[in-house]
Amino acid sequence: MAQIELSAIRKSFDGTDVLKGIDFRIENGEFISLVGPSGCGKSTLLRIIAGLEPQNSGQVHIDGRPVDAIRPSARNLAMVFQSYALYPHLSTFDNIAVPLRMRRLSAIERLPLLGTLLPSRRAKERHIRADVEGIAEQLDIAPLLRRKPGQLSGGQRQRVAVGRAMVREPLAFLFDEPLSNLDAKLRVHMRAELAELHRRLKATFIYVTHDQAEAMTMSSRIAVMMGGELIQAGTPAEIYDHPNDIRVAEFIGSPKINVLPGRIRKDGGVDVLGTALRLSCNAAAGECRVGVRPERIDVGAGPFSGTVVHLENLGAEAFVHLAIDGAGLRLIARLADVRHLPAMASSVAFGFAADAVRIFDPAGKRIELRAEQAERMREPAHV
Amino acid sequence: MSNAHPIPFRAILRHVLLIAGAALMLAPFIWMISTASKPQTEIFSSELHLIPYRFALADNLREAFAKANLLRFLLNGVIVTISIFVLQVMVALPAAYALAKLRFLGREALFALVLFGILIPPQATAIPVFLMLHKAGLLDSYAALVLPFTISVFGIFLMRQFFKTVPDDLVDAARMDGISEFGIVWRVMLPAAIPAVTAFGIFSVVAHWNDYFWPLIVLNSEQLRTPPLAVAHFRNNEAGTSYGPLMAAAMVIIAPLVIAFLFAQRRFIEGITLTGIK
Numbered sequence: 104m105a106q107i108e109l110s111a112i113r114k115s116f117d118g119t120d121v122l123k124g125i126d127f128r129i130e131n132g133e134f135i136s137l138v139g140p141s142g143c144g145k146s147t148l149l150r151i152i153a154g155l156e157p158q159n160s161g162q163v164h165i166d167g168r169p170v171d172a173i174r175p176s177a178r179n180l181a182m183v184f185q186s187y188a189l190y191p192h193l194s195t196f197d198n199i200a201v202p203l204r205m206r207r208l209s210a211i212e213r214l215p216l217l218g219t220l221l222p223s224r225r226a227k228e229r230h231i232r233a234d235v236e237g238i239a240e241q242l243d244i245a246p247l248l249r250r251k252p253g254q255l256s257g258g259q260r261q262r263v264a265v266g267r268a269m270v271r272e273p274l275a276f277l278f279d280e281p282l283s284n285l286d287a288k289l290r291v292h293m294r295a296e297l298a299e300l301h302r303r304l305k306a307t308f309i310y311v312t313h314d315q316a317e318a319m320t321m322s323s324r325i326a327v328m329m330g331g332e333l334i335q336a337g338t339p340a341e342i343y344d345h346p347n348d349i350r351v352a353e354f355i356g357s358p359k360i361n362v363l364p365g366r367i368r369k370d371g372g373v374d375v376l377g378t379a380l381r382l383s384c385n386a387a388a389g390e391c392r393v394g395v396r397p398e399r400i401d402v403g404a405g406p407f408s409g410t411v412v413h414l415e416n417l418g419a420e421a422f423v424h425l426a427i428d429g430a431g432l433r434l435i436a437r438l439a440d441v442r443h444l445p446a447m448a449s450s451v452a453f454g455f456a457a458d459a460v461r462i463f464d465p466a467g468k469r470i471e472l473r474a475e476q477a478e479r480m481r482e483p484a485h486v
Numbered sequence: 487m488s489n490a491h492p493i494p495f496r497a498i499l500r501h502v503l504l505i506a507g508a509a510l511m512l513a514p515f516i517w518m519i520s521t522a523s524k525p526q527t528e529i530f531s532s533e534l535h536l537i538p539y540r541f542a543l544a545d546n547l548r549e550a551f552a553k554a555n556l557l558r559f560l561l562n563g564v565i566v567t568i569s570i571f572v573l574q575v576m577v578a579l580p581a582a583y584a585l586a587k588l589r590f591l592g593r594e595a596l597f598a599l600v601l602f603g604i605l606i607p608p609q610a611t612a613i614p615v616f617l618m619l620h621k622a623g624l625l626d627s628y629a630a631l632v633l634p635f636t637i638s639v640f641g642i643f644l645m646r647q648f649f650k651t652v653p654d655d656l657v658d659a660a661r662m663d664g665i666s667e668f669g670i671v672w673r674v675m676l677p678a679a680i681p682a683v684t685a686f687g688i689f690s691v692v693a694h695w696n697d698y699f700w701p702l703i704v705l706n707s708e709q710l711r712t713p714p715l716a717v718a719h720f721r722n723n724e725a726g727t728s729y730g731p732l733m734a735a736a737m738v739i740i741a742p743l744v745i746a747f748l749f750a751q752r753r754f755i756e757g758i759t760l761t762g763i764k
């Protein structure tokens with residue numbers, strides 16, 4: 104259990120800024136996901152927290168204590184790597200026992216031959232054995248303790264890596280894309296297991312991923328990173344419904360949010376595809392971008408029309424790809440009822456409720472809607 | 487030309503060439519065994535026969551062991567080659583780890599120096615090294631045989647290349663687990679690099695077991711001699727060289743290497759293919 108605070112963390116590699124001043128506070132016992140596209144600096148940030156990489160400037164505090172001059176092992180954090188990074192020459196048991204042996208045995212007791220003869224080592228080894236077996240029991244890997252990592256499947260290796268992290272009861276767990284080497288089915292299963300592990304251990308989890316679905320499904324809070332900056336943090340629902348940047352809106356959610364070109368009129372009203380929306384804002388007149396999530400598009404009624412160019416029926420839901428008439432644009436609508444799908448190449452009308460709309464300025468920042476408008480948006484009024 | 491019916495002529499030609507090559511390689515060894523098995527009179531006879539009329543291997547061996555303290559020489563060979571190898575590994579592994587996995591100023595320059603060092607033949611530095619050993623009063627000792635070879639730039643290079651292939655995550659995991667940097671070298675990198683260490687060990691042991699040049703220069707005392715120097719015993723300008731015992735001694739000298747090879751054949755071939763050096 105730990106509270107971790109990052110202040111103004113900067114990092115550059117060979118003159119390229121990889122982290123451009125990250126300020127963030129992770130509360131005790133949170134499951135926080137750092138999510139963002141590949142190369143945005145997530146792993147670098149995690150490695151700075153772990154102490155594996157020194158930052159160029161800024162501080163890391165763990166439980167209020169600055170840890171910048173403290174070695175990785177002394178920070179008492181555990182890390183699970185994407186490649187699992189198990190010691191290939193050691194058995195599962197020894198892999199999990201390494202952190203305990205490093206911490207509990209003295210240098211002499213760790214000596215290969217001589218050390219094993221010492222009576223004090225034997226007593227400590229008994230405790231280590233008990234601890235490792237307890238962890239193996241919890242993770243269902245007890246039958247695998249004698250095997251080498253090479254003889255384990257991907258999912259089993261992953262559990263061993265988690266076991267090695269758990270065994271020393273760290274202040275916080277750091278995960279760097281731990282599921283990305285697993286096949287799709289196992290990944291979904293492991294998501295649930297990790298979330299459950301978090302509930303059971305009540306420890307702070309920092310979870311790095313480029314997969315927004317993992318972040319959405321497991322975490323109590325999501326921090327979205329782009330290009331070395333942390334652009335938004337909040338609960339999954341907040342991030343999904345109220346993205347404050349168009350990059351967040353586009354990154355979170357699958358299929359991607361639909362973005363349509365819009366215009367803000369002088370009176371604050373908003374036009375999209377030549378049709379006025381029943382809402383307004385205080386921003387200056389000019390171009391804007393209008394985002395609507397696929398599930399908020401109502402197919403069958405509305406002021407717009409489009410042609411069905413592609414249908415994806417997943418059984419429980421379906422996605423309709425529409426080419427908007429006269430705009431040269433496409434959008435995706437999600438239909439919950441797969442029994443009444445429009446035909447391919449047919450023309451359909453569509454629209455969306457005013458409260459489904461998120462408006463962004465040309466730089467990508469969210470434009471707030473006017474308060475009285477927001478009030479009215481509660482009733483689903485079609486534009 | 488279809489793959490299903492390879493032209494037998496090609497296969498035959500390939501095997502003929504391979505057999506010829508093998509015969510060429512083996513010829514000196516066969517000659518050695520043949521000579522070691524012949525009595526002196528047959529060795530000097532003008533006719534060419536490989537199989538002796540009278541087998542004298544036992545006599546020649548007996549004479550070889552009587553004339554020179556072969557067992558002592560073999561023991562010296564073991565002491566010297568093992569010491570060299572152990573020290574080389576103790577120097578090369580940490581150095582290779584630093585060059586492969588640590589980031590520090592001047593790392594590339596240091597590695598360039600290592601590569602440069604590989605280009606320098608040992609004979610070029612023989613005289614300065616000899617003089618240094620002389621000044622240190624170490625000539626004619628085990629130290630003189632071992633010390634000049636403890637830093638093997640080839641070993642550093644080979645291990646560095648291998649360490650480059652060890653994932654960084656493994657090193658980071660070890661750091662998180664509380665293993666020190668030296669601990670990482672011995673507990674994580676060494677076990678991962680066993681094939682490379684074996685390959686290097688083969689090169690090192692073969693090279694120093696068979697080294698004739700350096701022991702000849704720095705040694706005086708007979709009891710320190712290494713196996714290849716044993717042959718010097720049988721070269722006698724006044725009485726003439728006694729080839730039978732000489733060849734018998736040569737057989738004894740290379741026997742440990744051949745036996746070691748037979749035991750570790752698979753490892754040996756793995757090691758050679760690993761390094762890509764033939």
Ligand SMILES: Nc1ncnc2c1ncn2[C@@H]1O[C@H](COP(=O)(O)OP(=O)(O)O)[C@@H](O)[C@H]1O
Nearest residue numbers: 116117121139140141142143144145146147148
């Ligand atoms: N050790 C390093 N040396 C040089 N560049 C690095 C190093 N580590 C990461 N980078 C660069 O920093 C950027 C961010 O990397 P990383 O934090 O691994 O991204 P992510 O984990 O979000 O995919 C990338 O452009 C990467 O090339």
Ligand SMILES: [Mg+2]
Nearest residue numbers: 145146147280
């Ligand atoms: Mg990464």
